[in-house]
Amino acid sequence: MSTVATAQTKWWGGGKSPFNVEYGKVMMWYFLMSDTFTFAGFLLAYGSVRFSANSWPDANEVYNSFPFAPEGTHAPLIFVSIxxxxxxxxxxxxxxAVQAGHHNNKKAVVRNLILTILGGIAFLSCQAWEWTHLYHEGAWWGRNPFLNVDGTPGAVNFTNFFFTITGFHGFHVFTGVLINIIMLIMTLNNTFEKRGHYLMIEKAGLYWHFVDLVWVFVFTCFYLI
Amino acid sequence: MEYTTTPPSQAQYEAAKKEIIKVTWVLSVLTVIELMLGFWLYKSPEMSEGMRWAVKGVIIILMLAKAFYIVAYFMHLKHELKNFIMTIVLPIISFIWIVFSFLHDGNSYKELRNDYNPHPHTKVQKTTTPAHGVEGKK
Structure with missing residues (x-):
């Protein structure tokens, strides 16, 4: 859906949206920007504490398990890449789903929303498994059983940051799934059909993509580097 | 407030789908490269400190590239009006300085703590003779 602004249009003359964007979408973008700063605050705290530590646990030694694998399996990065x-x-x-919505294709919207919801639930299940596994290894807020790379006892901040930041992200995934379920119910009730447009799906989509975007950063900062 | 949108034609719908598939491939390939670099870091403990920083730097660049593709194409920001893009991108640019200064501060804290001297203005007298006699000597 292209937005067209010709030179003749006086966007700032009043009565028109100068950005040529629906009000709700502008507000969703600004909400996401504030959320970006919240996540950035978390990750920056993590980064500066890590830079102030002489040694830090190796992520590959900590997150190396896989569901249903026998005890002692050493598979770093595999589970988190899935x-x-x-x-x-x-x-x-x-x-x-958003594209199908632009085309008022209800069937495709429903199909893709269901797939998105299933993906979200699958991700949350993975995270629940990983948290449970780490908890049974003795890791939790305030407890860190993992040693630093140089063999010294690991700082409690390691687990604190991990559970706080992945937990905050997981909470976003959870609310994203809820929003998508609401979108699915509204689509099935023909709410958008009657309204004549599926712009609400677009706003839910922005939120969902943001969740993916944050994961790109969390995944890199905690598991890769 | 009025805003104008043109309903997409079938051809635009197909083009948009093609773009989505292309971006999916880009994101997948970038992720696989990131993972390969991560494995490389893990599998080569003998790698020099400088090289480790370089590989991590490449991973961060790939991460930013992924972020760009998600925001520009999936979130469709690239197709909005330039003024609107700027209201979002300009505040985000401040992160360049924020990240640099915070990490620098963390590192500085580490160094200050490592060679922390509680009495910087007191000259420490180093005695040449051991206080409790020489070992092995009666």
């Missing part, structure tokens, strides 16, 4: 791909694919189905 989680990453689940989130990317659910973002793709979401953008397909």
């Amino acid at each position: 989680m990453t791909f689940i989130l990317i694919l659910s973002s793709v189905t979401m953008v397909l």
